[in-house]
Amino acid sequence: MTLRLNVDADAWRSHHRSLLEQVPGLVPVAKGNGYGFGLENCAREAVALGVDAIAVGTAHEVLPVRLAGWSRDVVVLNPWRPADPLATSLLEDEHVISTVSRTRDLDQLRQSHQRARIILELDTTMHRHGLRAADLDHVVTAGLALEGWAVHLPANGSLEEATALARAALAHQHAPVWVSHLSVADYAAFSTEMPVETRMRVGTRLWLGAPEVLATTATVLDVHPVKRGDRLGYHQARAPRDGFIVVTSGGTAHGIALAAPVPQRSLRQRINTIADGVMRAAGNALSPFTVGGRKRPFAEPPHMHSSMLFVAGRRPRVEVGDEVPVTCRMTTTRFDEVVLGQR
Template sequence: MSLILTIDRARWAAHQRALLAEVPGLVPVAKGNGYGFGLETLAAQASELGVEVIAVGIAQEVAAVRAGGFEGDVVVLNPWRPFDAVATALLDDPRVITTVSRAEDVRALAASHPGARVIVEIITSMRRHGLSPASLTPGDLDGLTLEGWAVHLPASGSLEEARRLTREGLAVAKAPVWVSHLSVADYRTLAGKLDVAAHMRVGTRLWLGAKDAYRTTATVLDVHPVGKGTRLGYHQVAAPRAGFIVIVSGGTAHGVAMAAPVHQRTLKQRLVTISTGVLDAMERTLSPFTIGGRKRDFAEPPHMHSSMIFVPGDASPVQVGDEVPVTTRMTTVTCDELRWI
């Protein structure tokens, strides 16, 4: 009765090893839901790949990657704040590297935790976290172990911006450079011009780049024939015509069919959004579940651990116990079972 993530271990690992060979200094990122695989799974895989450093999103995720068996250095990407007790406790861990993004925090840590290993994040056009290197003096960093400067670029990362900000940081103190969201070619160009070590933090491309190496399936839990107009579900909606209600594993608790806002950059994207809204208003919402070779409509909004799918026709294409494909957003899904092949 599970939502299952099946992973082809050989294909998955082959993609990762190829990317590691192509990107010297690559640092795997394991954060959030572990890109659908789970943090402990990614930590174990990082150990298998032989990398010495891994990055997590927040301080609270360090314990999960340690539980997965990773024993190397762990970079916490979310910048330290004085009210984060977990992050503060990790300042005394010699295998944890803390990100700092405000000049006042650099100075505070130098005074309260001398020798702490830190990466200083430079403000980029993302405008999320970071400081201007000009706000620091070399003396501000003397009390800390400076592990590098972080440059977290927008998704369409600019080599020109990375170069400019890197120069600003290195003018204050010589230290390794850690970047995100550059193409492989641009990263290699940047790294080749530096006289310090370079690292590129990679999550999505590393874990999700080999799309043929994993798939998500749902289990058919029940199949009920219904006539046109039959009332069903929590909300007692009427079946639009004769067919079957197929109950499948996977619901809101798994992150199935959960959507995040997206930018409407093109006319096509706007038209898709409009058409989706019209179908929702008509109570015809396409589900991510494929049954009988095509995606089917939800009979009603998904439940916590299962979903009700409407399949029209005279004969059900599935039986209880069958597994059906489900399209998931890997950065939000939580599967019940990982199956290795």
């Protein structure tokens, strides 16, 4: 009884090939939970695409992609820090490219790990990691293998920002420029303007850019009739009315009902947040599971591997063994099965 991700593999791979044709120098990103597909599946698909480099989030993700068959270059996106022993050991690996974002770390590497392959990350308007413009005069890469400059842009990447930062870096030292989050058209324009090789790291757009070829389902594990006022679940809450408890696969261990904080920028977002808060306060937290054509409330918070839903009415609308749709945040969900087949 599983939480399952079904993938129309032919259509999914067609999307990959189409994007690869539009983005020369594409570098697939495989990090975290592999965007829901798993690091291993992402690595195998990257092998099939024939690209020469893959990017992972952390040093700990290098081994999983290699065990899946990846044997070419691996870029570690999290910047190297002296206190990370695994990342430090990978500096000796000829197929690992480490990211450096501080001059003090760069200077230390020049002393301790000459010939290490590195990418220098520039500070963008994200302000997460990176060398500032004032740092460039202090950048010395002698003895190290500089593989390029990294420009990690915000989600809606700016061609103007990428171009300005790249030009400032290239005025100091020529090397390939690795960007992210540019549109296909902006990347083409950027590549044309640059006097060096360009690469673009792509994760979400590559793996999740064709949502119509994905289907996520959970299995119905049990169905129980309840009367209004019956106690149920770990917390012994009372059933709000007559109906059914529908138990499905999928719980906190899978990432069900986990959500990243979202800034409330628009009026619509604020209204949705207020409505959700009112429902929760009334004990009706809406679940991501669809039963009988609509999403049903949790009977209580999800358990580790299952969820209890409340379905009001005289009929449960599902039976044990049925598969029901479930809306998942792909970057936080770990599926029991990822099925690469045909829809």
